[in-house]
Amino acid sequence: MNVPKNELFSVLQEFNPWWSGQPVADLPDWERSATRQIREWIEDPGKRRTLLLTGARQVGKTTLFRQAIRRMVNGGFPAANVLYATFDHPILKLAGLDRTMQAWEELYPPVPGHSRFLFLDEIQFVPDWQTWLKHQADFHGGRRIAATGSATPLRDGAVESGVGRWETIPLPTLSFGEYLRLRQIEIPALPTVRSLREVFHWGPGEFTATAKLARPLTAHFHEYLLRGGFPEPAMVNDLTRCQRLLREDIVDKVLKRDMTALYGVRRVLEVEKIFLYLCYHDGGILDVPTLSRELDGINRQSVNNFLDLFEATHLIYRLRPFGYGKEVLRGRSKLYLADAALPGAVLLLGRRLLEKPDRLGAAVETAFFKHLFTRYYADQPVFSYWQDKANRNLEVDVIAQLGDRLVPFEVKYQDTGSTVSKLKGLRLFMEERGAEHGYLISQRWEDFGLLQPTSARKGHERTPLSGRILSIPAPLACFWLSA
Secondary structure: OOOOHHHHHHHHHHHOHHHHOOOOOOOOOOOOOOHHHHHHHHHOOOOOOEEEEEOOOOOOHHHHHHHHHHHHHHOOOOHHHEEEEEOOOHHHHHHHHHHHHHHHHHHOOOOOOOOEEEEEEOHHHOOOHHHHHHHHHHHOOOEEEEEEEOOOOOOOHHHHHOOOOEEEEEOOOOOHHHHHHHOOOOOOOOOOOOOHHHHHHOOHHHHHHHHHHHOOHHHHHHHHHHHOOOHHHHOOOOHHHHHHHHHHHHHHHHHHHHHHHHHOOOOHHHHHHHHHHHHHOOOOEOOHHHHHHHOOOOOHHHHHHHHHHHHHOOOEEEEEEOOOOHHHHOOOOEEEEOOOHHHHHHOOOHHHHHHOHHHHHHHHHHHHHHHHHHHHHHHOOEEEEEEOOOOOOOEEEEEEEEOOEEEEEEEOOOOOOOOHHHOHHHHHHHHHHOOOEEEEEEOOHHHOEEEOOEOOOOOOOOOEOOOEEEEEEHHHHHHHHOO
């Protein structure tokens, strides 16, 4: 279908009011942490790679772009050299990238002496967008391109061809720190911690004083687990409506719209069944054959295909088992939902989530992993989980591997004291792998501090190890990891 030029002009002018001197309206002044990375990309002319901002629906990608444009235009950058286009709009989707560029240049010829900035929203709706971006990087050096996507392509040759031509910024749901600022909650004057490793050098007085200051964070952290990190629902005061928005605006649109439009999925009922199963098993190790049997015999290949799609649409994170070679390839994956509030919203738990220790513990583990993943993404760590081969009850929830350094994390969010004897899996992993630092993510503020691990091997329970374990309450850990 040929899109009439006047309609294309009209849509572009509506999305780009700064071309005619109008302000960029209806934007919040509050900005997400990723603003800093976008600003650095804009202000550094040496960064020629395309910027890809990826994340689930409704995490604020469009707002970040429009805030960046407002800052540029208000700072004196030529308005005619800035284009915003969203390709979930039917006219722009039909027109495609090249015709949209041609219409822009016809309406507003470039101002000489300045780069042209293209902010392309929901680019996944454009066929062969990876090839187009590659071509732009190779042959149109004067164009600086930033793009967003609520779905990433599955691994194929087009993705590989983009290596070296774009850089990716993952935009997850709001961190706990961002949530507090968004809801204008007063934050205590806590010590600044750039890395959790710094806390290993603290003295007893510092632990006691910080615990006293940070203890009020617990109630807000529980609200965060209920409301989630999607900005619009998180701002709704009524919890029932907040969780309804999570179901309708986030989950349903991805499962029923994106899966169909982007990947040609027709068996939506099967998609919904599998996602519901994942909500029941958030933070758990997934056994595909068991899932297949329990869901009316959905075959294993279909299950694995749907899991790939959930990951591509940023609804889940997957961790492989720790190890090498076949033990990893054949091992079962551990899955976390994209946001800790999604299972509670889908399962209609409401505040009852806080009364269910297993569900609350899973939500805390999911929230903590998201913070850990986001904080250290730029360092390209490998995340995994660990189970002892001889005793599968001995495990470590998350292993972060940065080069040769292994950092284990165990999440035990329970209202009982944390003692070394309860951390046999963590201790065993540290002993066998020589890990210098380990972390217990806990609930009780009384446990905040250092634990001296002892040998987890039978017959050596009192042998001290060189590695140390830091017990840190989950609200404080997530706050400090908030980018």
